Amino acid sequence: MIEFSLAGLRRALDGGEISSRELTEACLRRIEERNPALNAFVTLCGESALKEASRADSGKAADGPLAGIPIAHKDIFCTRGVRTTAGSRILDNFVPPYDATVVERLAQAGTFLIGKTNMDEFAMGSSSETSYYGPVLNPWDLSRSPGGSSGGSAAAVAAGLVPAATGTDTGGSVRQPAALCGITGFRPSYGRVSRYGMIAFASSLDQAGSLTRTAEDAALLLDSMAGHDPRDSTCAQRPGERYSAALSPMSARALEGVRIGVVKEFMGEGLDPRCRQVFSDNMATLRGLGAAVSEVSLPRLPLSVAVYYVVAPAECSSNLARFDGVRFGLRESGADSLEALYTQSRGAGFGEEVRRRILVGGWVLSKGYFDAYYLKAQRARRLLANDFARAFESVDMLAGPTTPAPAFAVGEKINDPIQMYLNDVYTIGAALAGLPCISVPAGSVDGLPVGLQLMGRPFAEAEVLRCAHAYQLETNWHRLWPPGTTAPFDAG
Amino acid sequence: MNNLKTPKQSEPAAEFSDAELLRAAHLTRLALDDGEKPELAATLRRIIGFVRVLQELDTEGVEPMVHPLDLRLPLRADEVTESDMRTEAQACAPDVAKGLYRVPRVIEPA
Amino acid sequence: MNLEAVIGLEIHVQLATRSKMFSGAPTVFGAAPNTQACLVDLGFPGTLPVANREAVAMAARFGLATGGRVAEHSVFARKNYFYPDLPKGYQISQYELPIVSGGAVEVAVPGHAPRTIELTRAHLEEDAGKSLHDALPNATGVDLNRAGAPLLEIVTEPQLHSPEEAGACMRSIHQMVTWIGISDGAMQEGSMRCDANISLRKRGDPNLGTRTEIKNLNSFRFVERALRCEIRRQGEVLRGGGAVAQETRLYDSRMDATRPMRDKEEANDYRYFPDPDLPPLVLESGFVEELRHTLPELPGARQDRFEADYGLSAEDARRLCESRATADYFEAAGRACGDMVLAARWVTGDLAAALNRDALDIGASRVGAGELGALLARLREGVLSGKLGKEVFQAMWSGEGGADDIIAARGLKQISDTSTLEGIVDDILASHSDQVSQYREGNTRVFGFFVGQVMRATKGRANPAIVNELLRERL
Known part of the structure; x- marks a missing residue:
């Protein structure tokens, strides 16, 4: 039996159980069947994917560790010659003349692109409902949201349309949809993976990550994605590691000596009691693997959402100024003055949530409010990061639920931005501090998946992945498929 | 520190007046429909009210955190690595003429 | 107000x-x-x-x-x-x-x-x-x-x-x-x-x-x-x-x-x-600190040094330091001819005028610093009179070659040989007896006339100092 994970497919391809073309055709078939309902893709590249697959089969393609495996990229990564929209009308016709570093590196590793996944517009959202291309739906329950902003990637992996997809995480955009779709979402440390070619939302927070079925697969992708990139000045000047190699050997007491801190502030009244129960089961599992679990406090954490909703909009208001209808993207016709060209193109090109954030961001940077809002938030951010640093003096890893509740209904929060923002209350803190973190499927509430989040010290990717892998060796949550979905290649 | 209000308890920020909305829209060059303004202003007042809770935090003497990592600016060698990309770059431009990006006439040079 | x-x-x-x-x-x-x-x-x-x-x-x-x-x-x-x-x-x-x-x-x-x-x-x-x-x-x-x-x-x-x-x-x-x-x-x-x-x-x-x-x-x-x-x-x-x-x-x-x-x-x-x-x-x-060591001598310091070491006026030193290229040119020309004051006069004078006339930067000068230095050396040695020096410079500027080539080609070498000049002076005095009388009657202004005649006879190549001396002896 072929396991539909990167590791499983690697074995199957190497063992000749399947060809790259068969794999790609299977993915395309599933996409054809399931995507109309899920709306996980903005653009499909079936033809070029099949060509790449044949090249891989005939040995003409690069022989990287992921050779012959089709993957999807979130539509925020620039792909040369393939339309890249960031889920926005303003980029509806944008075909980048270059590849993002992540795209380039994963291509060097042997993967090829099968399609670009749907997402919240410019990654601003937690439900994949702000996309110009319509909402993505959750494969576990089509009336619910898959989370966001990397909802298309999460839904595609969860429904077995692709074995893995890239995502980006600014405040939780990889971890939250992974949790709500029952898959593994990994966000490396800030600076671990190049941001070059990733359309910027909030530069000091954006980080490329992955949506996969397992932590092992996240490590396999990170092996290729991580490392210094001279084109990104904020990319850490340290080489990548062999993260996948650090996962074995793994004993029954794999977490012996690992100190895990349960974040007290995550356990407050906002947490769904059923999720609280799941989480306490999770801690029992980790204890069983040898981990020492204790409670720690991050006193400033309750402010993290407020900090984030100053810093991220401020940076986004500036990052999105380049969409002005002059060099690329939408230009509203009929504008007879420069001012009209700008305001009409931007007014028509950006959706509601993006416009709200641009307005808030422009305002908090403006005369008279800069100190009270922007500087204040950046100071609070430092205090928050200090809280994390202090916690890591006594524990090696932090843990908490990824979300306060399982997937919410489509339309439930979209008209109340603050309710939507608060859905990221558990994921924003680690993003503000730039920490590596992962969400793994960890339980079920009313038939919907919920996630366990682990957060490590900066650049402790290997430890975080190892801990998540140990957990997955012990549990089967990540092996579940949504109702009505069978594993690809299952029973032939 | 422990009696900090959580963001949920926030009041809408009155200081984000309708005039401030127009100022922000002008600064960020966004056209707003008259019809959407009242609700938009109310929503933004709530968002700004929500983030205002930070103002009760004592941040005296705290260095703002602009970058999550304590990095230094990398410097590249002064070498020309890029060649003419006009054709490819202008393939996605809305309006070009004679190799120039065309925009409505700007009355006065800046 | x-x-x-x-x-x-x-x-x-x-x-x-x-x-x-x-x-x-x-x-x-x-x-x-x-x-x-x-x-x-x-x-x-x-x-x-x-x-x-x-x-x-x-x-x-x-x-x-x-x-x-x-x-x-x-x-x-x-x-x-x-x-x-x-x-x-x-x-x-x-x-x-x-x-x-x-x-x-x-x-x-x-x-x-x-x-x-x-x-x-x-x-x-x-x-x-x-x-x-x-x-x-x-x-x-x-x-x-x-x-x-x-x-x-x-x-x-x-x-x-x-x-x-x-x-x-x-x-x-x-x-x-x-x-x-x-x-x-x-x-x-x-x-x-x-x-x-x-x-x-x-x-x-x-x-x-x-x-x-x-x-x-x-x-x-x-x-x-x-x-x-x-x-x-x-x-x-x-x-x-x-x-x-x-x-x-x-x-x-x-x-x-x-x-x-x-x-x-x-x-x-x-x-x-x-x-x-x-x-x-x-x-x-x-x-x-490493960058500090790569800095050249700065204009102010160089100007001071030109005044102190070469005895230039503040104004000349300032003009020569208007650009580093000018200062470099000046020092190279001065070293080549061994006379910094002479070089300063020429760089701020004839050279500056020629550059200005042709709207050229000193870097694009038609006469290089070494070439100008060679010309100035001939002036210093007395091979060339000041007047002929200007002529040679213009010829160099128009691309006729180096100073020595031009001097040779045009036969401009100064005549300092006393016996040759004696003969010429004697001939001129002999053929202008009226003026000789005038001079002897006290009209000393005609002295210049004799000098002019000698220079004309030698196409300007006679060494003026020797001509003066010979005329004074004979008159």
């Missing part, structure tokens, strides 16, 4: 790097539109800036050369505004923490004692592109070739008090940036542009009046002319009992007047904040 002008300058100098401030695109002037703007310069989604080490080094060199402090820690910030020639909707610049603070330049207005003008700061930034208003019918065309070119913005304290001083200050900064090799200083290509802040106040009043800013002055002459106009205009406003409005103005050279700029940013709220794409610029003291 006795009014005094208070002027400060913001001078943008394009740094002479090969590639741009934050991208690897070339900076060559005059390319076809938008062929030198790469995806980073165009602000393409997903692209990121990476700073140019050489531009940073050049800025630091300027700081060292002007005695400023080179910051160990400086920060790039975003200056946000919309304009079609600003691709990202923000300009990467330095705001609160510039790379250079303080420093000073010497400013000399001819006929006045030199003054020291303090510099507030100098910071690195990227240039914008160009909006062309006449290239397309009924539209503006945007050329982004210049977008991202490295600029050093140098800000002076408001310590200048006349248009002439402001012009001299700009010249002094031009001299410095070209001297230390951080800019080609090509004014006609826009390598140096200036904004001037100007206000008037009652002489002796410690408070500053309301200032206006005149933007985009791209020549020394325009700085002076624009300030003259603006001083006149503000003076009229104040004397008429009015108030000067704080505003940005443009200088119209055809009308020779300044006018307010139409407000493109009425509030001018640039929303500066630290660029999250660029960590702080940290310069180790070792890096800065």
Whole structure:
């Protein structure tokens, strides 16, 4: 039996159980069947994917560790010659003349692109409902949201349309949809993976990550994605590691000596009691693997959402100024003055949530409010990061639920931005501090998946992945498929 | 520190007046429909009210955190690595003429 | 009302790097539109800036050369505004923490004692592109070739008090940036542009009046002319009992007047904040010290040395140090002929005139320093008279060859052989007996006549000293 994970497919391809073309055709078939309902893709590249697959089969393609495996990229990564929209009308016709570093590196590793996944517009959202291309739906329950902003990637992996997809995480955009779709979402440390070619939302927070079925697969992708990139000045000047190699050997007491801190502030009244129960089961599992679990406090954490909703909009208001209808993207016709060209193109090109954030961001940077809002938030951010640093003096890893509740209904929060923002209350803190973190499927509430989040010290990717892998060796949550979905290649 | 209000308890920020909305829209060059303004202003007042809770935090003497990592600016060698990309770059431009990006006439040079 | 002008300058100098401030695109002037703007310069989604080490080094060199402090820690910030020639909707610049603070330049207005003008700061930034208003019918065309070119913005304290001083200050900064090799200083290509802040106040009043800013002055002459106009205009406003409005103005050279700029940013709220794409610029003291060692002898020091070591006048030393190329030329020519004073006279005299006539920089001189030195050596040796020296120089200038070749080809070698000259003098005295009588009767003015006749007979080659001596003996 072929396991539909990167590791499983690697074995199957190497063992000749399947060809790259068969794999790609299977993915395309599933996409054809399931995507109309899920709306996980903005653009499909079936033809070029099949060509790449044949090249891989005939040995003409690069022989990287992921050779012959089709993957999807979130539509925020620039792909040369393939339309890249960031889920926005303003980029509806944008075909980048270059590849993002992540795209380039994963291509060097042997993967090829099968399609670009749907997402919240410019990654601003937690439900994949702000996309110009319509909402993505959750494969576990089509009336619910898959989370966001990397909802298309999460839904595609969860429904077995692709074995893995890239995502980006600014405040939780990889971890939250992974949790709500029952898959593994990994966000490396800030600076671990190049941001070059990733359309910027909030530069000091954006980080490329992955949506996969397992932590092992996240490590396999990170092996290729991580490392210094001279084109990104904020990319850490340290080489990548062999993260996948650090996962074995793994004993029954794999977490012996690992100190895990349960974040007290995550356990407050906002947490769904059923999720609280799941989480306490999770801690029992980790204890069983040898981990020492204790409670720690991050006193400033309750402010993290407020900090984030100053810093991220401020940076986004500036990052999105380049969409002005002059060099690329939408230009509203009929504008007879420069001012009209700008305001009409931007007014028509950006959706509601993006416009709200641009307005808030422009305002908090403006005369008279800069100190009270922007500087204040950046100071609070430092205090928050200090809280994390202090916690890591006594524990090696932090843990908490990824979300306060399982997937919410489509339309439930979209008209109340603050309710939507608060859905990221558990994921924003680690993003503000730039920490590596992962969400793994960890339980079920009313038939919907919920996630366990682990957060490590900066650049402790290997430890975080190892801990998540140990957990997955012990549990089967990540092996579940949504109702009505069978594993690809299952029973032939 | 422990009696900090959580963001949920926030009041809408009155200081984000309708005039401030127009100022922000002008600064960020966004056209707003008259019809959407009242609700938009109310929503933004709530968002700004929500983030205002930070103002009760004592941040005296705290260095703002602009970058999550304590990095230094990398410097590249002064070498020309890029060649003419006009054709490819202008393939996605809305309006070009004679190799120039065309925009409505700007009355006065800046 | 006795009014005094208070002027400060913001001078943008394009740094002479090969590639741009934050991208690897070339900076060559005059390319076809938008062929030198790469995806980073165009602000393409997903692209990121990476700073140019050489531009940073050049800025630091300027700081060292002007005695400023080179910051160990400086920060790039975003200056946000919309304009079609600003691709990202923000300009990467330095705001609160510039790379250079303080420093000073010497400013000399001819006929006045030199003054020291303090510099507030100098910071690195990227240039914008160009909006062309006449290239397309009924539209503006945007050329982004210049977008991202490295600029050093140098800000002076408001310590200048006349248009002439402001012009001299700009010249002094031009001299410095070209001297230390951080800019080609090509004014006609826009390598140096200036904004001037100007206000008037009652002489002796410690408070500053309301200032206006005149933007985009791209020549020394325009700085002076624009300030003259603006001083006149503000003076009229104040004397008429009015108030000067704080505003940005443009200088119209055809009308020779300044006018307010139409407000493109009425509030001018640039929303500066630290660029999250660029960590702080940290310069180790070792890096800065190494740069200090690469600095050439600076103009002030070199001028002092020319006066002290070569006995030149302050004025000659100043003129020879107007550019490093001139100073180098002078010293090379002087060493070649062994007479620095003679070399100074020729470099500031005949050579300067020839360069000026043909509108050439000294670097493009048709007579090289070594060649001029060889000519001057012949003058020193008495092989050539001063008059013939000028003739030879002109021949060299027109490309006829080196000094010795020309002297030989034209038979210009001075006749210093006494016996040859005796014969010529005797012949002339014999054939001009009337004039000899006049001289002997006391009309000594005819002495010059005899000299002239000898020179004519020798085609100017007779050694004048020997001719004088022989004539005096015989008369």
